[in-house]
């Protein structure tokens with residue numbers, strides 16, 4: 001990949017500003033944990049695994065600045081930092097997974113000298129980043145056999161290198177198939193309102209010379225009916241115990257279209273996206289975002305002043321529309337409940 005989504009350099013967290021892509025490639029430097037939290041809220045960085053990595057790095061950044069003499073004092077401040085980061089976005093469970101991991105790590109090392117502990121916390125955050133890269137490569141490897149030679153693949157939103165530490169989940173499968181020389185083609189839904197498909201997926205696939213065609217969201221059915229789509233691959237923000245999967249708004253409609261046209265619908269995600277404490281998708285909290293994302297495209301107003309607007313950022317695809325869930329630990333097919341549980345054994 002020819003770009004870095006997020007990295008830790010010289011006590012700063014540096015991330016590519018995903019609000020400005022593809023027009024400008026600007027890297028933002030966060031010097032405080034509050035700046036990292038703001039970057040997640042404002043979608044400078046987005047995508048479930050990437051915000052998990054950002055939270056871990058934000059916590060590590062905050063930990064470096066804690067002034068305390070005793071562990072209890074240190075941990076009180078540390079918890080505040082964790083809670084601020086956990087409050088940034090509600091749907092992607094990877095965020096809470098990362099925060100919990102960083103909290104647990106700190107508690108498990110309570111007997112270590114505080115200066116040393118700060119260093120270990122930083123190393124742990126870097127581990128969250130590096131492991132995510134490896135996880136995505138494994139998702140790609142596990143999912144690659146599901147992609148036929150010459151496949152025309154529809155994807156929605158951006159579940160790519162930009163949404164992760166690198167390589168991607170849905171785009172990880174696509175990258176693996178491309179690297180295997182399968183001569184695949186990608187159709188990218190533009191993904192209104194934030195345009196992750198048009199701005200980010202098209203951009204990163206073009207950078208890697210993977211053939212991509214951009215379509216608007218409402219064209220998916222047209223191309224499926226014409227027999228121009230062989231399979232769908234999307235990412236996920238949270239998957240419940242029964243396999244219901246929350247992902248970017250519009251995913252549910254694509255899944256129904258795929259079922260109607262007998263097209264396999266795959267969800268690619270790391271096991272940190274699984275929330276087995278939730279029985280079904282109805283329990284997944286759905287983020288409502290600023291209505292300006294709907295009424296404006298960048299600074300251009302496209303709706304009348306004062307119009308009533310709704311802007312849920314995610315929807316839930318019921319398990320019956322999902323052909324398989326591809327994780328770094330293996331591929332799970334319906335019925336999902338037992339298969340998903342087994343991934344943790």
Ligand code: MRU
Pocket residue numbers: 046047048049092156157158159160163164168169170196234235236237247248249313
């Ligand atoms: O609002 P976003 O851009 O953070 O939403 C991202 C998605 O819905 C992705 O498909 C999902 O997080 C999977 S990323 C590997």
